[in-house]
Amino acid sequence: MSFAAQTKKELTSISDKPCCERAELTALVQHCGRINTDIEPVALELATEHAAIARRMYRLLKAETGYNLEVLVQRKMRLKKNNVYIIRLRNNVFTILEQLYIARDSTDISSCIPHDILKSTCCKKAYLRGAFLASGSLNDPDSHSYHLEIYCKSVVNADELLRVFTSFHLHAKKTQRKKGFIVYLKEGDKIVEFLGLVGAHQALLHFEEVRIVKEMRNQVNRLVNCETANLNKTILAAVRQLDNIRLIEKVLGFEQLPIKLRVVAEKRLQYPDITLQELCEVLPDKVSKSGLNHRLRKLDSIAQKIRADRGIFEES
Ligand SMILES: [Zn+2]
Known part of the structure; x- marks a missing residue:
């Protein structure tokens, strides 16, 4: 019915x-x-x-x-x-x-x-x-x-x-x-x-029950979508960092890098899957997440410069 x-x-x-x-x-x-x-x-x-x-x-x-x-x-x-x-x-x-x-x-x-x-x-x-x-x-x-x-x-x-x-x-x-x-x-x-x-009190209760479950489900879906989006962003960022670091290693060699950037590059290669927070914790010098981000951006610009100099276009 x-x-x-x-x-x-x-x-x-x-x-x-x-x-x-x-x-x-x-x-x-x-x-x-x-x-x-x-x-x-x-x-x-x-x-x-x-x-x-x-x-x-x-x-x-x-x-x-x-x-x-x-x-x-x-x-x-x-x-x-x-x-x-x-x-x-x-x-x-x-x-x-x-x-x-x-x-x-x-x-x-x-x-x-x-x-x-x-x-x-x-x-x-x-x-x-x-x-x-x-x-x-x-x-x-x-x-x-x-x-x-x-x-x-x-x-x-x-x-x-x-x-x-x-x-x-x-x-x-x-x-x-x-x-x-x-x-x-x-x-x-x-x-x-x-x-x-x-x-119609029975109908009202049924309607409310279904509505609450439905709204909770929507909310959970929204959260999951949001987390998935964040996770994708994290993974994409990590992939890009690794690409940059490998390129720098191949073209310049790590010894050309300032020590602060060098340790980041080495640890990133050693631990490709960990989060930025975790990466901070394995670095020998105490560095904050924003400090780490700053160093990663520097590596990024070095890699960009190499790509520009060599005429290599990034594949996206
Ligand atoms: Zn009446």
Whole structure:
């Protein structure tokens, strides 16, 4: 089961205060409901591909209305061949919509988020839960980018949903899709906060766990890369020092070198693999690392001069 499906499954098992269950139902109606006018009397139909969400819609709508509901299962022909579950209400549809704060004369039931919901913090959270259940999606925290989105049929609903996000300091963004709009979050810590707000605590813990492990792994990788780079630099420097010293030995002979440079050249040849620090320690005279570097630079310039004089170009 995908992380999104797991999160939704967890959300469908939450029980909440009556005001909040009604707000969640409003979101479910606005995000996956439609008025079917092809049948008489007109019906309110809520459609979902998730059996657990269908069961929840059934429970919430039944509790709100007290009416008998029809449950239909359709096999989707195109695209993914998942079942579509439809919960159908045929009694007093417009009265029920009004009860859910959705205006009875509204031609588009999916536009404005009702004011009664917007003014209550607990109900706003429940509305977010309903909207996410109905038309939300969420990347697995292990995938390469964090992403949570809620699809909205109307721009009004998307704008209002954005305001609900903002009221919880979740700075979501909105973008247009072929049909409708999406409101989305990209930052891991904002997604974690969202999961907490809507009550998906198991999902939140899992998300955090994966995120922490992932970030630690990235940090370790960065450190390893950095160390590898340093090591490469050290090795390249040592190779160059040895080249210089061998060239000087061949062309000038060590006896031509000042004694301070001569001991460095001899010890470097004797211990080609040790670090500069270790090289300092094997030199007979006490020399600091910067002093040693200074001498190595002198050897380097002598070697450069030899190369220039002989017209030998360094191979790199
Ligand atoms: Zn409430």
